[in-house]
Amino acid sequence: MELRPVRKTSASGAVFEQLIAELVAGGLEPGESLPAERALTESLSVNRGAVREALQRLAQAGLVEINHGEPTRALDYRQSAGLDLLGRLLFDRDGRLDIEVARSITEMRAAIGPDIARLAALRCRADMIPVFESIVDAMANAGGDLERLARIDLDFWDVLTDAADNIAYRLAFNSLRQTYEPMAGELTGVMAAELTDLDARRAIVAALHASDASAAESAARSLLARGSLAITEALAALEGGER
Structure with a gap:
């Protein structure tokens, strides 16, 4: 050592x-x-x-x-x-991105996000619906500013995770957010298709209002798939460039 x-x-x-x-x-x-x-x-x-x-x-x-x-x-x-180690694993001591860790985080995000939405539809309080609506309105008024959209999107998922009322998902979300925030600037462009998809977010909010767990899960899965695909393609390109 x-x-x-x-x-x-x-x-x-x-x-x-x-x-x-x-x-x-x-x-x-x-x-x-x-x-x-x-x-x-x-x-x-x-x-x-x-x-x-x-x-x-x-x-x-x-x-x-x-x-x-x-x-x-x-x-x-x-x-x-535990998950708190993710941020340290994402980059090596020379600052190089660990592609396998990044891919694992992307897969985890795609896996738990839809279930968070499903639980939120079952457990969301009525007074939380206006909060979601105001967040989506803020995204609509962001004028396509991807950095602003990324910040608001974190708020959307933060409140959605609260609505799911699942402590394990809350702690997992906290770890994922802490891992994501330092590299948010590099990811906003990659995730543009997901960040600008307001229809999927409106579908999630409508499903919450209707307590439709299946619809909430489906809309969240569709939304996250956009970003997951883009990140996976970007990681594959990086991996190819390193060979």
Whole structure:
């Protein structure tokens, strides 16, 4: 592992960032021992408290296993980590997009979005319908500004996820949103067909108003398919260019 001394300010956070970057990049194989706390304090030029705090955060994230009296060992994050890791996996340490991770995120989005709409149609409160209508109106008034449409679209899905009243989907949406927002600027052009499809959003809102779960699911699936197809094609082009 190649570790660098860190500044004393936010020492535990800096230690955490270095260690998680190494673990995600494969600097340690699952089951392999991390350096001892003393070795980490010396190589990173921090105190033992900062190292211990960072290791605890890694354990909470499902990246390492801490057993007192034994070395701290790396875990296979594919088996033990949660969705919060997606953003870190999307780009490697050199800033290159991981195409497989991006494709996986796109597939997950296409899979859970329609079911969020289905549940929302079953559980949406009547007082939420005007909120959806105002969001769609705001998109109609965006004048084709894709960046503005992308921001409003996140609001649409945020409220739709609230209406679905499913905590697992809410947490998944939070993770997907945090992953998406840093690269929203690069994706708006790719997702233009989805972002400008107001008819599909109006169909979702109408289905919510009618408590028609099947129609809501179908409209959401149709809407998300537009963006998924465009992203998949863009990723395929990137993949072809790397060969």
